Amino acid sequence: MTSLDLTGRRALVTGAAQGLGEGMARALAAAGATVVVADVQDELGGKVAESVGGHFVHLDVTDESSWEAAVGSAVEQAGGLDVLVNNAGVEISDLIMNVDPDDVRRMLEVNVLGTTLGIKHAFRTMGPGGAAGAGGVVINVSSVAATIAFPAISAYSATKSAVDRLTRVAAMESGKLGLGIRVNCVYPGLVPTEMGAGLANDMARLGLFGSAEEAVGAVVELTPSGRLGTVEDMADAVVFLASDAAKFVNGIGLPVDGGMGM
Ligand SMILES: NC(=O)c1ccc[n+]([C@@H]2O[C@H](COP(=O)([O-])OP(=O)(O)OC[C@H]3O[C@@H](n4cnc5c(N)ncnc54)[C@H](O)[C@@H]3O)[C@@H](O)[C@H]2O)c1
Numbered sequence: 001m002t003s004l005d006l007t008g009r010r011a012l013v014t015g016a017a018q019g020l021g022e023g024m025a026r027a028l029a030a031a032g033a034t035v036v037v038a039d040v041q042d043e044l045g046g047k048v049a050e051s052v053g054g055h056f057v058h059l060d061v062t063d064e065s066s067w068e069a070a071v072g073s074a075v076e077q078a079g080g081l082d083v084l085v086n087n088a089g090v091e092i093s094d095l096i097m098n099v100d101p102d103d104v105r106r107m108l109e110v111n112v113l114g115t116t117l118g119i120k121h122a123f124r125t126m127g128p129g130g131a132a133g134a135g136g137v138v139i140n141v142s143s144v145a146a147t148i149a150f151p152a153i154s155a156y157s158a159t160k161s162a163v164d165r166l167t168r169v170a171a172m173e174s175g176k177l178g179l180g181i182r183v184n185c186v187y188p189g190l191v192p193t194e195m196g197a198g199l200a201n202d203m204a205r206l207g208l209f210g211s212a213e214e215a216v217g218a219v220v221e222l223t224p225s226g227r228l229g230t231v232e233d234m235a236d237a238v239v240f241l242a243s244d245a246a247k248f249v250n251g252i253g254l255p256v257d258g259g260m261g262m
Contacts, residue, residue, distance in 0.1 A: 004243040007032030010078035014038045015088030017045035019193035023231030024238045031239045036074040061088045061114030067121045081132040083242045086118040087141040093152045093202035104155045111159035119170045127179035135180025142185045147261035171251030182250045189229040189257030190219045225258030
């Protein structure tokens, strides 16, 4: 059995100031990695970085120059880069018949463009001749929303399906170019972070369920494991994919949803 130990690895997690990203940063650090917390929320992100003994870099994933600066600084502070987790994301619920184009543009920018730029800069940095240059792992955060149909999250689901396809093509390109970088994604089920709890409230506000609790109950009902996901459930899957235990796992989408999306 190959170990899940990440001692000596350097990992950058986007959107790691709170929620799932924070949990992933904590779990990667607990597995031995040096972690770089990257987020637009400087104060919160700085605190998470300090508590895991890592580093903080300001990063707006939608901005190319921000990626250049953040990755450069991460490599300098951590002494290299072996793992990128493209976790930053936004979700804005609405019925298709009421959808606001600006909301859709925002989700496309953060979820699709942000992930695309992350893969780009990971490839350039971790591939042969890059500033880190020793190969590595990219883990993208898609969603169970890419595998099921749930009301009021149409555009969000579309962006997470895009993350899934980006993952497959990126793994293929990495192989063809001999970059030595595995690329996978996870499909988290519903977790009551700020985003997850907000989604349940939105379902009630839009009149799809009688209350947020009813919306959560409907999700649990669809889940063979009979509960919502936790931050730790998602973080554990990311540690596995980052580790050598997953060394022949490439180009996949891993459901971490208690069976909801089967
Ligand atoms: N919570 C869930 O139920 C759930 C389920 C499936 C997938 N996901 C996905 O997991 C990821 C994390 O979700 P979460 O629940 O922790 O959300 P969250 O809203 O609690 O946290 C998102 C983080 O991303 C950061 N962020 C947003 N825009 C950014 C940008 N432009 N640049 C850098 N950072 C940015 C925020 O500052 C925040 O720290 C997202 O990609 C989300 O789509 C969440």
